[in-house]
Amino acid sequence: MKRLAADMKEMTSSITEMGELVADMLERSVNSLVNSDIQSAEGVIKDYDRVAHLEALIEDEALRILILYQPMASDMRFTATALKLITYLERIGKYSKNIAKAAVYLRERPTTYRMIDVYAMCDVAVEMVRGVISAFENRNIKDLERYAEMDDKLDHYRISVIEDNVKHMRIDPTSIEAYTYYISVAKYLERVGDNACKIAEKVIYMVSGKRIEIDSAVRGL
Amino acid sequence: MTDTNVMDIEGFNLWYGDKQALFDVAMNVRKNKITALIGPSGCGKSTLLRCMNRMNDIVDGCRVQGKMTYHGQDIYERGTDVMALRKRIGMIFQKPNPFPMSVRDNITYGPKIHGITKQSELDEIVERSLKQAVLWDEVHDRLDQSALSLSGGQQQRLCIARTLSINPEVILMDEPTSALDPIATAKIEDLAVELEKDYTVVIVTHNMQQAARISDYTGFMYIGRMIEFDRTERIFSKPSDELTERYITGRFG
Ligand SMILES: Nc1ncnc2c1ncn2[C@@H]1O[C@H](COP(=O)(O)OP(=O)(O)O)[C@@H](O)[C@H]1O
Ligand SMILES: [Mg+2]
Numbered sequence: 325m326k327r328l329a330a331d332m333k334e335m336t337s338s339i340t341e342m343g344e345l346v347a348d349m350l351e352r353s354v355n356s357l358v359n360s361d362i363q364s365a366e367g368v369i370k371d372y373d374r375v376a377h378l379e380a381l382i383e384d385e386a387l388r389i390l391i392l393y394q395p396m397a398s399d400m401r402f403t404a405t406a407l408k409l410i411t412y413l414e415r416i417g418k419y420s421k422n423i424a425k426a427a428v429y430l431r432e433r434p435t436t437y438r439m440i441d442v443y444a445m446c447d448v449a450v451e452m453v454r455g456v457i458s459a460f461e462n463r464n465i466k467d468l469e470r471y472a473e474m475d476d477k478l479d480h481y482r483i484s485v486i487e488d489n490v491k492h493m494r495i496d497p498t499s500i501e502a503y504t505y506y507i508s509v510a511k512y513l514e515r516v517g518d519n520a521c522k523i524a525e526k527v528i529y530m531v532s533g534k535r536i537e538i539d540s541a542v543r544g545l
Numbered sequence: 546m547t548d549t550n551v552m553d554i555e556g557f558n559l560w561y562g563d564k565q566a567l568f569d570v571a572m573n574v575r576k577n578k579i580t581a582l583i584g585p586s587g588c589g590k591s592t593l594l595r596c597m598n599r600m601n602d603i604v605d606g607c608r609v610q611g612k613m614t615y616h617g618q619d620i621y622e623r624g625t626d627v628m629a630l631r632k633r634i635g636m637i638f639q640k641p642n643p644f645p646m647s648v649r650d651n652i653t654y655g656p657k658i659h660g661i662t663k664q665s666e667l668d669e670i671v672e673r674s675l676k677q678a679v680l681w682d683e684v685h686d687r688l689d690q691s692a693l694s695l696s697g698g699q700q701q702r703l704c705i706a707r708t709l710s711i712n713p714e715v716i717l718m719d720e721p722t723s724a725l726d727p728i729a730t731a732k733i734e735d736l737a738v739e740l741e742k743d744y745t746v747v748i749v750t751h752n753m754q755q756a757a758r759i760s761d762y763t764g765f766m767y768i769g770r771m772i773e774f775d776r777t778e779r780i781f782s783k784p785s786d787e788l789t790e791r792y793i794t795g796r797f798g
Binding site for chain 1: 753754757781782783784789790793794795
């Protein structure tokens, strides 16, 4: 079916666009936090609307494919994966928006906490999101093997962010609220990793038909 | 858990004259399950189905070779009681083919041939068969009308009721809904799923969605060969064979 193939190709590029957008938002949100860049943070908050819009658009398109073609086998796996992916990508967009909101809040409340680990988490999380999008686009799952490991890394960084901020709270109790924001940001970044792992699982299913679980030793901490 | 096999087919070949139509076919029919046969037209689905109750016997020059057993008994063995076999393994065809007689007589025809004469017993069979075929509510007040006055979908369910009247174990269906509209089709599909509790169904269909909807096992055939036989979910989500994948995703030829 030529039309189905063409529609699937278009859906692949829409999802890739959505994925690149959220990866970009994620990166910008953490940068805006580190650099206290309100303008950039507000840009991310606004971009979330585009994410929600793309999600709705792609969902409609996927449902249309299901109704029109009743896809089977690899086509079915592609369409089912697409429907799941956009949900995970929307969440990553939402976390980026939350981080940008934290940046806006924290700009007025400077603290002595230096965001080294937050920055490191952002690097890992962005790499994971870009990686799954490219795996989806190219139907190449080779690089997804490292995801459990990367997810563990995020968990460890998050614990260290919590510990550092608890220390700061003791020394500087007047800024307790600000420190809880950093802890939240670390939580968002860790959740981004979880969602990237979920996407990786779905892409592996789409390509190979196998259902695997990307397990993390310290998941759930 | 493995399901019990009602029929086992292995290394099965068939020729129409000197033209071979089935090649080394292997599959089995599981008890109380629906098994679907799919594949492009002319691939041998009907031929294989007709072998299962020896309907091909009446085709001139038709010759078979290989294993086809029903409860372990080779059905092509010399001395097989073909009438008895067909009593246990009934067939529903693409076009509803009720006899040109009353609804009631369509149902009692088989039981009478098999020696049942008592009226009360025949009445019971009529009611039970029509209820099982989910037709009773629609025809109970016109049992003496001609079967040909029923709609196409009703006629097909009558044919199913007629098959059920002689207590078969296996029901073979050859594209039973291809002459029906979507609503009548849905009724037959529901009926097939309902029948699965008490019977074993083998259905040939060119409608892949239908196979996916109702069957437990699916066999994909291509030019006389059984390319892949597996659980239905497997066939439609991740077939093992490239040919199956291409056929069910519509990328054939
Ligand atoms: N009675 C027959 N005599 C000769 N050839 C036949 C007969 N029935 C079917 N065939 C041939 O056997 C092949 C399989 O046909 P069939 O079983 O009807 O396929 P399907 O049901 O998959 O469409 C076809 O090539 C068909 O022409
Ligand atoms: Mg046929």
